[in-house]
Amino acid sequence: HYPAPGPLHGDKWSLFLPTEGRGTPPCRPGFSEDVYKVVVPDITEKGQPLFNVRFISCGRGGLVQFECSNPSDFRIDAYGVVYAARTLQHSVLPASPLQIKASDTTTQQQWVTQVRLTPSTRSGHQLKRMKRDWVIPPINVPENSRGPFPQELVRIRSDHDKNRSLRYSVTGPGADQPPTGIFIIDPISGELSVNKPLDREHIPNFHLRAHAVDLNGNQVENPIDIVINVIDMNDNRPEFTHQIWNGTVPEGSKPGTFVMTVTSVDKDDPKTANGMLRYKILSQNPESPTSNMFTINNKTGGIITVAAGLDREKVPQYTLIIQATDMEGNPMYGLSNTATAVIRVTDINDNPPEFTAETFFGEVPENRVNVIVANLTVTDKDQPNTPAWNAVYKITGGDPTGRFSVPTDPTTNEGLVTVVKPIDYEISRTYVLTVEARNEVPLARGIHSPRQSTATVSIRVIDVNESPYFEPNPKLIKLEEGMIPETTLTTFTAQDPDRFMQQTIRYSKLSDPANWLRIDPNTGRITTTAVLDRESPFVKNSLYNATFLASDSGVPPASGTGTLQIFLLDINDNAPKVFPQEAEICEKPEPNAINITALDGDLNPNAGPFAFELAHRPSDVRRNWTITRISGDYAQVSLKIGFLESGIYEIPIIITDSGNLPMSNTSYLRIKVCQCDINGDCTDQQHIMAAGLGTGAIISILLCIIILLILVLMFVVWMKRRDKERQAKQLLIDPEDDVRDNILKYDEEGGGEEDQDYDLSQLQQPDTIEPDAIKPVGIRRLDERPLHPEPQYPMRSAAPHPGDIGDFINEGLKAADNDPTAPPYDSLLVFDYEGSGSTAGSLSSLNSSSSGGDQDYDYLNDWGPRFRKLADMYGGSDD
Numbered sequence: 001h002y003p004a005p006g007p008l009h010g011d012k013w014s015l016f017l018p019t020e021g022r023g024t025p026p027c028r029p030g031f032s033e034d035v036y037k038v039v040v041p042d043i044t045e046k047g048q049p050l051f052n053v054r055f056i057s058c059g060r061g062g063l064v065q066f067e068c069s070n071p072s073d074f075r076i077d078a079y080g081v082v083y084a085a086r087t088l089q090h091s092v093l094p095a096s097p098l099q100i101k102a103s104d105t106t107t108q109q110q111w112v113t114q115v116r117l118t119p120s121t122r123s124g125h126q127l128k129r130m131k132r133d134w135v136i137p138p139i140n141v142p143e144n145s146r147g148p149f150p151q152e153l154v155r156i157r158s159d160h161d162k163n164r165s166l167r168y169s170v171t172g173p174g175a176d177q178p179p180t181g182i183f184i185i186d187p188i189s190g191e192l193s194v195n196k197p198l199d200r201e202h203i204p205n206f207h208l209r210a211h212a213v214d215l216n217g218n219q220v221e222n223p224i225d226i227v228i229n230v231i232d233m234n235d236n237r238p239e240f241t242h243q244i245w246n247g248t249v250p251e252g253s254k255p256g257t258f259v260m261t262v263t264s265v266d267k268d269d270p271k272t273a274n275g276m277l278r279y280k281i282l283s284q285n286p287e288s289p290t291s292n293m294f295t296i297n298n299k300t301g302g303i304i305t306v307a308a309g310l311d312r313e314k315v316p317q318y319t320l321i322i323q324a325t326d327m328e329g330n331p332m333y334g335l336s337n338t339a340t341a342v343i344r345v346t347d348i349n350d351n352p353p354e355f356t357a358e359t360f361f362g363e364v365p366e367n368r369v370n371v372i373v374a375n376l377t378v379t380d381k382d383q384p385n386t387p388a389w390n391a392v393y394k395i396t397g398g399d400p401t402g403r404f405s406v407p408t409d410p411t412t413n414e415g416l417v418t419v420v421k422p423i424d425y426e427i428s429r430t431y432v433l434t435v436e437a438r439n440e441v442p443l444a445r446g447i448h449s450p451r452q453s454t455a456t457v458s459i460r461v462i463d464v465n466e467s468p469y470f471e472p473n474p475k476l477i478k479l480e481e482g483m484i485p486e487t488t489l490t491t492f493t494a495q496d497p498d499r500f501m502q503q504t505i506r507y508s509k510l511s512d513p514a515n516w517l518r519i520d521p522n523t524g525r526i527t528t529t530a531v532l533d534r535e536s537p538f539v540k541n542s543l544y545n546a547t548f549l550a551s552d553s554g555v556p557p558a559s560g561t562g563t564l565q566i567f568l569l570d571i572n573d574n575a576p577k578v579f580p581q582e583a584e585i586c587e588k589p590e591p592n593a594i595n596i597t598a599l600d601g602d603l604n605p606n607a608g609p610f611a612f613e614l615a616h617r618p619s620d621v622r623r624n625w626t627i628t629r630i631s632g633d634y635a636q637v638s639l640k641i642g643f644l645e646s647g648i649y650e651i652p653i654i655i656t657d658s659g660n661l662p663m664s665n666t667s668y669l670r671i672k673v674c675q676c677d678i679n680g681d682c683t684d685q686q687h688i689m690a691a692g693l694g695t696g697a698i699i700s701i702l703l704c705i706i707i708l709l710i711l712v713l714m715f716v717v718w719m720k721r722r723d724k725e726r727q728a729k730q731l732l733i734d735p736e737d738d739v740r741d742n743i744l745k746y747d748e749e750g751g752g753e754e755d756q757d758y759d760l761s762q763l764q765q766p767d768t769i770e771p772d773a774i775k776p777v778g779i780r781r782l783d784e785r786p787l788h789p790e791p792q793y794p795m796r797s798a799a800p801h802p803g804d805i806g807d808f809i810n811e812g813l814k815a816a817d818n819d820p821t822a823p824p825y826d827s828l829l830v831f832d833y834e835g836s837g838s839t840a841g842s843l844s845s846l847n848s849s850s851s852g853g854d855q856d857y858d859y860l861n862d863w864g865p866r867f868r869k870l871a872d873m874y875g876g877s878d879d
Contacts, residue, residue, distance in 0.1 A: 031113035032225055039118050044088040052081040053100050056207045069099035138227040143200040150193035157190050158212040160220045172208040200230040201267045232269035238277050238324040240264045240339035247343045251312040253305050262301040264324035278329025282321040312345040313381050349388035350444045351381035353437040354452035363460040366425040373459050376415030378437050387440040397434035425463040426499050433457040465554030468494035468505050470562025478567040481534040492564050493524040494550035503552045511547035514538040534568040535601040542568050572659030574601035578667035586676035593638040598655045606659040608633040615652035644673050
């Protein structure tokens with residue numbers, strides 16, 4: 001309810017303020033009640049105040065705004081008083097609690113409380129009177145009080161203590177909530193006291209609630225709110241947010257140019273003089289050009305320039321000592337603090353670049369590009385590597401054809417005079433350039449470029465040996481084909497651009513595809529070495545290209561090339577030929593005709609129109625065929641008779657071109673006459689295929705067949721020779737029985753047979769030398785007998801006797817002579833090894849002799865047909 005005016009006492013609570021001293025509990029912002037219970041009349045008029053909600057702002061003042069959850073029925077003002085927005089009746093009161101929201105517009109913090117609305121109750125026609133509570137105004141307590149403590153702040157009492165004893169207590173932060181023990185109350189007298197000094201910067205206010213109960217603990221009064229505000233004292237110095245402040249200002253700035261702002265804070269109450277600050281500059285270093293180059297706004301801390309003459313090249317930086325004082329800058333009572341402001345003077349382009357010399361020199365060989373001729377150096381007092389320092393060079397004179405450029409070296413800021421177009425020594429031997437230097441950004445207003453910003457560059461051109469060049473290149477000449485050899489065509493000479501050098505030029509041929517030309521090495525005269533033919537494959541579109549080389553005598557020598565183009569005019573030097581050369585036609589000339597034309601290597605008018613005529617020989621040509629002219633280039637060949645037998649016919653046709661001196665040629669049209677179907681197509685496809693084979697194809701097929709036959713013949717001959725060689729080897733050497741190729745190696749010579757210790761039983765038992773049982777199957781010597789019944793050869797007795805060998809050999813010879821299956825030549829008996837000290841008699845008993853010169857071999861004829869050959873070989877006469 002609204003606070004009632006009047007003295008500090010009422011129907012229920014009484015408040016007694018002490019004459020001195022007040023305490024301070026902590027303050028917590030928010031509504032005084034979480035839920036308000038409000039009784040409203042049955043009928044409420046529009047605009048009638050209904051109730052108010054109390055908000056503990058803790059010094060926020062008017063920064064808190066209130067909102068109502070039902071704005072159509074209720075509105076709330078800035079003081080928390082709720083009014084009826086329209087006429088309300090008991091029946092339309094909201095059933096749900098009304099919500100009131102408070103918002104801090106600075107911190108965006110919000111608090112919410114609820115209001116329960118209940119209609120008033122009537123007893124008959126009389127209303128029950130509702131008493132109103134006192135609202136105690138805030139109590140102010142200065143901070144940092146020195147006591148003595150406890151220090152009385154206020155004394156409260158209830159009207160009910162007149163007839164009964166009551167007990168008083170306080171609750172809230174600073175009493176029974178942290179920080180506890182700051183405020184205490186006498187439970188009997190109701191005297192509220194502060195127990196220690198307060199600090200406004202720690203807790204600016206406290207919100208307490210006083211309670212009154214009887215001896216039984218029953219509440220006799222509603223709790224009363226007590227707000228205790230802590231009064232500020234000047235107990236805090238100003239504090240700068242930064243101890244060192246950095247700012248910049250361009251050089252040459254006018255007075256009044258803003259530089260920077262410094263700020264300081266004071267924990268004391270800013271609404272009082274304790275927290276009101278003032279700024280001033282205590283010192284400036286260096287004091288150049290004056291000691292007061294800057295000033296500061298004493299309230300905002302903004303620093304501006306007050307004098308001209310800022311020059312970065314002279315003073316790049318200033319250091320200011322700034323002081324902040326509270327109590328509105330009162331030097332007597334105010335507290336102060338200092339900070340440092342560092343002001344850096346930034347560069348502007350107030351210094352143009354200046355060349356270190358008036359004239360620069362350089363040299364360059366002619367015809368060289370992208371070559372640095374000279375380096376131009378400048379000085380600039382502005383800050384390096386900034387647009388005000390970076391130089392840009394421009395050629396203002398001496399280069400009308402744009403052969404030079406001056407880019408900037410980004411590292412050294414030098415100007416690099418560079419050749420961008422070839423320079424000809426024969427045209428100009430020297431160049432004198434005028435170069436101007438500027439910065440990337442324009443000079444500051446009022447500053448002009450001095451004479452030192454322009455320099456002269458003298459460049460000397462060095463003469464070098466240049467290549468000769470042909471003029472014109474390529475050179476075109478026209479002449480008729482068929483030019484005879486050793487004909488002079490033209491003189492193709494080159495020019496030497498080195499007019500100041502005494503040099504000679506020699507010529508040579510570089511490219512001549514058909515090898516038709518020759519050039520004189522001294523004069524450049526070109527003559528032919530062969531007949532020029534326009535129809536040559538080296539001529540394209542009547543144009544023949546040849547390349548020649550010209551070399552001078554310089555050191556080192558230089559050379560250049562030139563192309564000679566010969567346009568060959570056509571002459572009638574090619575006779576026409578029939579086209580196509582092959583065709584086919586049906587036996588019966590129904591619509592049987594062949595369209596032909598002529599091919600001529602010449603051009604018009606030495607080609608068509610053509611004249612076609614059948615040759616007079618052989619005589620059957622004109623009898624069987626006829627030719628009809630269709631146009632100047634085409635004619636038609638057709639059968640003249642009703643039927644012509646199938647076959648291949650070659651028709652001689654005389655073709656004459658239209659040249660000034662016409663040329664004629666007899667060409668043969670190869671026509672295949674075939675049987676045709678109703679559609680006029682040939683039916684004997686095999687014949688067509690045969691007829692379609694040209695002479696070259698037939699020759700190729702025949703050559704392939706001949707080569708194949710030769711290969712087969714060579715293979716057969718090789719196989720026969722191989723068989724003969726194998727037979728000869730097997731006749732001489734048996735792979736198993738022949739041991740004559742085995743070489744017996746002795747460490748020393750011995751005494752012949754007596755030195756060998758062999759088993760002689762093998763000689764005494766010849767039938768056991770090579771039994772058939774152990775001889776490999778399928779291995780036979782070619783001189784062995786065939787495998788069919790053999791005659792019985794004598795078997796030597798097993799009993800050894802010296803005379804047995806001679807008888808055994810004689811009997812074997814007789815059996816061999818009578819053997820019809822024996823080979824027609826003598827067989828060699830091969831023994832595995834010789835015996836040692838043979839018991840057989842000497843072979844001389846066979847009338848053999850070591851020397852056959854005087855031996856008579858006629859007796860061999862008596863031994864049979866096998867030994868007659870030996871008789872002829874050894875017993876014959878000398879002739």
